[in-house]
Amino acid sequence: MTVPNICLDARDLLLGHQARRGSGFSTACQDLNLQIRDEEFVVIVGPSGCGKTTFLEAVAGLVPVAGGALELAGRPITGPGPERSLVFQHASLYPWRTVLDNVLFGPQVQGRLNAQTRKRAEELLEIVGLAKVAKKYPHELSGGMRQRVNLARALATDPTLLLLDEPFGALDAQTRENLQDELLRIWQAESVKKTAMFVTHDVNEAVLLADRVLVFSPSPAHVALEVVIDVPRPRDAAWRRSAEFLAYGDKILSALHHEPAASEPNHDNSVSPAHDTSTDSTDTAGVGELRLGAATP
Numbered sequence: 001m002t003v004p005n006i007c008l009d010a011r012d013l014l015l016g017h018q019a020r021r022g023s024g025f026s027t028a029c030q031d032l033n034l035q036i037r038d039e040e041f042v043v044i045v046g047p048s049g050c051g052k053t054t055f056l057e058a059v060a061g062l063v064p065v066a067g068g069a070l071e072l073a074g075r076p077i078t079g080p081g082p083e084r085s086l087v088f089q090h091a092s093l094y095p096w097r098t099v100l101d102n103v104l105f106g107p108q109v110q111g112r113l114n115a116q117t118r119k120r121a122e123e124l125l126e127i128v129g130l131a132k133v134a135k136k137y138p139h140e141l142s143g144g145m146r147q148r149v150n151l152a153r154a155l156a157t158d159p160t161l162l163l164l165d166e167p168f169g170a171l172d173a174q175t176r177e178n179l180q181d182e183l184l185r186i187w188q189a190e191s192v193k194k195t196a197m198f199v200t201h202d203v204n205e206a207v208l209l210a211d212r213v214l215v216f217s218p219s220p221a222h223v224a225l226e227v228v229i230d231v232p233r234p235r236d237a238a239w240r241r242s243a244e245f246l247a248y249g250d251k252i253l254s255a256l257h258h259e260p261a262a263s264e265p266n267h268d269n270s271v272s273p274a275h276d277t278s279t280d281s282t283d284t285a286g287v288g289e290l291r292l293g294a295a296t297p
């Protein structure tokens with residue numbers, strides 16, 4: 001089996017937005033350095049407005065790179081590509097298309113509508129538990145069901161890199177939890193797992209899903225802390241109630257609030273490099289390794 005080489009590499013990345021009026025350029029991400037490995041599930045958390053969506057959209061090829069390098073499999077990202085799929089918070093389904101036809105939209109646009117892609121679309125609807133509603137229209141579905149269709153649609157183009165921007169953010173707690181399980185099941189069911197980048201405000205969701213959590217600093221974003229969730233999958237309901245789970249969440253929350261974690265007191269708020277996890281199998285990053293305060297100039 002060929003393992004895809006989709007390693008994502010951001011070096012000194014500078015992203016921003018041109019102000020609509022005036023000549024301003026607002027910096028969304030600055031000195032953002034990170035590497036995402038093949039088949040890794042990375043979750044990004046950070047304060048509102050810090051630049052998470054901008055970064056995800058840049059990886060999707062929707063935001064131009066203003067400085068530094070953003071490379072996928074060694075090639076600069078210059079626009080959207082079939083190997084990347086982006087799932088938004090609100091299911092953006094076409095109301096005039098049936099569920100199945102929504103899932104088939106990507107292959108159709110790519111000119112790959114054939115028996116094989118139809119079979120794959122039906123298979124994906126089976127996986128997300130919606131085979132029975134394949135002929136229904138989006139308005140006949142619940143919010144959770146629509147988001148499952150959205151997920152199936154993103155997977156139908158067989159992307160290697162799945163980008164998810166708060167995909168469960170608009171759902172109620174119960175549906176959200178079900179879909180988190182569902183997503184993990186789907187992600188693990190693939191013979192070659194997708195590389196996934198998932199943005200969320202929900203720390204518990206981050207700990208449950210991630211191989212690695214990246215805590216972004218306030219705007220302009222850089223990686224303030226990396227936390228490796230070194231826990232085998234499947235991560236069951238009992239683990240979600242464990243002290244270990246809570247400790248991971250506490251560490252991330254502390255970083256978000258710029259506070260030392262209770263378990264790792266640290267009274268030194270000096271600036272130091274972000275934790276390099278490349279040589280670790282377990283997370284040892286304490287809040288002392290946070291880059292606190294304003295972004296690097």
Ligand SMILES: Nc1ncnc2c1ncn2[C@@H]1O[C@H](COP(=O)(O)OP(=O)(O)OP(=O)(O)O)[C@@H](O)[C@H]1O
Nearest residue numbers: 017018026028047048049050051052053054055219
């Ligand atoms: N189209 C745009 N034009 C100008 N500025 C923008 C645009 N989109 C976002 N911004 C600004 O860029 C910064 C980063 O926004 P972004 O949406 O990436 O943050 P975020 O971390 O995803 O926020 P949230 O968690 O609230 O969704 C913010 O200051 C925002 O106001």
